Amino acid sequence: MTTVSAPAAPARRDRKHPRLHRFLHQGGLELACVLLGGLALWSFLSHVVIPRPDRYLPSPGSVVFSSADMLWKGLLPDFVTNTVWRLLIGSGLGLGVGIPFGILLGLNRTVSDMFYPILNFFQSISGIALLPIVMIWWGTSEQTVIFVILYTVLFPISFNVLVGVRSIPRIYINALRTLGASRLQIARDVILPGALPSIATGARLGIGFGWRAVIAGEMLAGQRGLGWMIFTAQQVDLTAQVILGMTLIGIMWIVLDRYLLRPLEADTIQRWGLVQR
Amino acid sequence: MEGNAVMREKLIVEGLSHHYPDEYTGMDIHALDNVNLKVTEGEFAAVVGPSGCGKTTLLNILAGLLPHKVGSVRVDGHEVKGPGPDRGVVFQEHAILPWRTVERNIGHGLEIQGLPAPERKRRVQEFVDLVGLTGFENRYPHELSGGMKQRVALARTLCANPVVMLMDEPFAAVDAQTRITLQEELNRIAIATRKTILFITHNVDEAAFLGDRCFIFTRRPGKLKATVKINLPRESRVWKNAVADPAFTGARDEILSLVREEVRDDDG
Numbered sequence: 001m002t003t004v005s006a007p008a009a010p011a012r013r014d015r016k017h018p019r020l021h022r023f024l025h026q027g028g029l030e031l032a033c034v035l036l037g038g039l040a041l042w043s044f045l046s047h048v049v050i051p052r053p054d055r056y057l058p059s060p061g062s063v064v065f066s067s068a069d070m071l072w073k074g075l076l077p078d079f080v081t082n083t084v085w086r087l088l089i090g091s092g093l094g095l096g097v098g099i100p101f102g103i104l105l106g107l108n109r110t111v112s113d114m115f116y117p118i119l120n121f122f123q124s125i126s127g128i129a130l131l132p133i134v135m136i137w138w139g140t141s142e143q144t145v146i147f148v149i150l151y152t153v154l155f156p157i158s159f160n161v162l163v164g165v166r167s168i169p170r171i172y173i174n175a176l177r178t179l180g181a182s183r184l185q186i187a188r189d190v191i192l193p194g195a196l197p198s199i200a201t202g203a204r205l206g207i208g209f210g211w212r213a214v215i216a217g218e219m220l221a222g223q224r225g226l227g228w229m230i231f232t233a234q235q236v237d238l239t240a241q242v243i244l245g246m247t248l249i250g251i252m253w254i255v256l257d258r259y260l261l262r263p264l265e266a267d268t269i270q271r272w273g274l275v276q277r
Numbered sequence: 278m279e280g281n282a283v284m285r286e287k288l289i290v291e292g293l294s295h296h297y298p299d300e301y302t303g304m305d306i307h308a309l310d311n312v313n314l315k316v317t318e319g320e321f322a323a324v325v326g327p328s329g330c331g332k333t334t335l336l337n338i339l340a341g342l343l344p345h346k347v348g349s350v351r352v353d354g355h356e357v358k359g360p361g362p363d364r365g366v367v368f369q370e371h372a373i374l375p376w377r378t379v380e381r382n383i384g385h386g387l388e389i390q391g392l393p394a395p396e397r398k399r400r401v402q403e404f405v406d407l408v409g410l411t412g413f414e415n416r417y418p419h420e421l422s423g424g425m426k427q428r429v430a431l432a433r434t435l436c437a438n439p440v441v442m443l444m445d446e447p448f449a450a451v452d453a454q455t456r457i458t459l460q461e462e463l464n465r466i467a468i469a470t471r472k473t474i475l476f477i478t479h480n481v482d483e484a485a486f487l488g489d490r491c492f493i494f495t496r497r498p499g500k501l502k503a504t505v506k507i508n509l510p511r512e513s514r515v516w517k518n519a520v521a522d523p524a525f526t527g528a529r530d531e532i533l534s535l536v537r538e539e540v541r542d543d544d545g
Contacts, residue, residue, distance in 0.1 A: 175372035178340050179386040179437055180362030189385070193376040 058240040063247070066240035075229075080248065083214055083225040086142070090149025091210045095203055097150070098157035102202070103191065105158065106165025119155065127152040127213040131220050145217035145225075152213035153206035160205065164198025165191060200265040207261065211253055287473040288316040288339070288441050293348030294498075295334055308334040310498035312348070316441070319471045321511075323484035325532060326494030326502075327539045332477045335499065336445045339475065340366045353440045362386065365439030367447045371426045373418050373433060380405065380414040382429050386437025404432040407466060424455035431463070435470060444476045448483070457516055460486055464514050481536055485529035486519055493532060496539045503535050 039060055046059040053059060058066075070076040105112040127148040138144045172190050181189065218227025226245050233241035295309040308331040316322045326332050337343035339350055341360040350357040352364055365386075373382045381388075384401040392400070405414055408428040418426055427447055434442055448456045464487060467474060478484050484491045488507055495502045509524040519525040 169372075171368055171370055171372045172374060174340075174342055174360075175366070175368060176385075176389075177342065177360040178362075178364065178366040179389050179433075180360070181389045185389055190374065193374070196376070 062240045063243050067244050079226050079229050087214045090146045091153050091207045094150040094153025098154045102158040102161025105162040123155045128216045135221050140221045144221040148217045149210045149213050153210045156206040157202040160198040160202025164195035168194035197269045204261045285318050286315045287318050289351045290314045291349045307498040310500045321467055321474045321489045323488030323491040324477045325484045327496050330494045330496050331499030336477050363440045365434035365442045367430050367434050367444040369446045373429050375418050378415050379429050383432045383436050404436045408432040423451045442472050442474045446478050468511050481533045493535045505532050
């Protein structure tokens, strides 16, 4: 008897340059102004105000020149890939351990009560504070840096997944039980997808912390990479290279967050209506 | 034949009592006291009672979500020991999964049973059409209205083809207009599928409109107080006619006065 018809999807409005239009509408213009203003101020300070700018504040031009020089020698791509690889491996391991661990904690209150104080204790010890002991074990090696990233990623992901699993409505689990689902089917069809918003949030948070940890780790225990580049450049007064390194760290994070992490979050979660934005 | 008669009774509850400690005070709560009832094949049984009379406790025990120690619950001759696909439950709130489309929610029971995809798809479509959700197969629950979500929940339960369907105030959370439509729809679907249904509600009109029989419960500890038979052919149950039909109004008034006796004065 019911004759409800599916409403048609809203038609896309045609625009000549939809990307540009969106960019300008989302504050792109303001952003561009702020950036240009910042560059102008920086140039002014460097050229007019600061004495010995090469040592204290090289101009944007000399930073660009320094990057061109390092690109030419092939050092920059090498350092960037190094750092990114470390982040990927360390974060991958951190998520690989943290997600199952968080689920376990979320499902079993006895286990989580047992682990909670320990987790809280370690959460307060930042990765950088852990470095000295790890360096005593493994020296300045790849292992050391990766371990510190893993350690840094582990806590935000575990805590987020724990909270995520606990916030899954009990009724979803009961409904599946009455459909005859096994524990494994419940884990696959309810727990995992139900915890996905928190997994995504925890991963984004964790990788953000991991990105800081990799730079810090490379500074103290690395032999290559962006962090190492900044640190060694400082020791030989290559200030332009220090600024270049800092800038790259910021830009690469924005790219990583915007083109990898956010779309991952949005694709699954917003579509299900679990996160209203 | 004796054996035949037993099999025609799809749901048998005998001497069921239940106590549980209160979540906050720890005080013992006597929720159900010696409940006996039978629901025969294809029957629509409504359970009415004042709030807190143990209706939901009863449903959880029948569903197997809550273990019982005293008395017996049998479905199709088998003692209930836990949740199982022989009893389908439609819950009060939206218990459908937000990360599954309408189609995948409805087919979830069949997926769990391991039915091959092509057969499943055919069955799912049948129930999508039955509950009037044609065209919404690929929508997610957050894109649907409250009434439509309950249609999905109903279809999901029906699609798994349970022996007995248990419904726990499934229309309590939707608006009055939608509720009337859903009640008429459920009546039509019950006729079409000939399902055995136990329907829990605190709404007297709803119980009289939908039920072949209505079990009235006392206030806590919940006991079966009376059984009222509603002699209104299911085919003629539409609200427009029912309100003027003495078979409906008579049963409704009788149920109402029985329930009113159980409502404490201080409840208003």
